[in-house]
Ligand SMILES: Nc1nc2c(c(=O)[nH]1)N[C@H]1C(S)=C(S)[C@@H](COP(=O)(O)O)O[C@H]1N2
């Protein structure tokens with residue numbers, strides 16, 4: 001009965017109909033910070049983004065080169081495995097499709113790697129097709145270091161741990177290699193609509 005669940009859930013909101021995956025609640029205006037370690041601060045002059053591994057040749061962009069790539073401005077809902085969701089988050093950056101353009105590869109998987117050592121694995125198919133970005137701007141302002149600035153991966157159709165903060169590149173791989181949380185028992189793919197939170201879900 002709805003009045004009972006409202007009593008138990010307190011201020012937790014349901015959000016717009018049809019947009020809240022199972023077991024999630026709408027965090028509203030808040031934006032929690034979840035980091036497994038300290039926030040790295042890489043000077044932009046030392047920053048680069050590379051696509052490496054199973055590639056015909058290494059792709060690498062300096063910060064200035066990255067900033068000159070064609071830009072995209074996705075507004076998306078994000079879903080953290082700890083059960084908060086946030087609707088209509090506004091980002092700007094570069095589509096992963098743009099970064100993979102012309103890359104000749106037999107790889108079917110990728111590992112995103114980051115300053116600080118965090119990694120997360122994804123099927124390349126989840127990074128293609130206009131569903132993944134490397135973003136440097138949130139809500140019209142440079143991405144806060146706590147939230148992954150200067151740049152983070154954004155893969156909103158999967159749980160937010162796949163959206164690697166302080167991302168520095170993608171290693172394309174023939175075989176699927178579990179990343180940081182995936183090694184600690186989180187689901188390998190992490191589709192929030194199928195509630196793939198932990199291995200075996
Ligand atoms: N490099 C790095 N990226 C990361 C993490 C991390 O610890 N290190 N945490 C992940 C998890 S579990 C979540 S829920 C989101 C949190 O992003 P936020 O701090 O911007 O909310 O970042 C993901 N990306």
Ligand SMILES: [Mo]
Pocket residue numbers: 034080081082160161
């Ligand atoms: Mo998370």
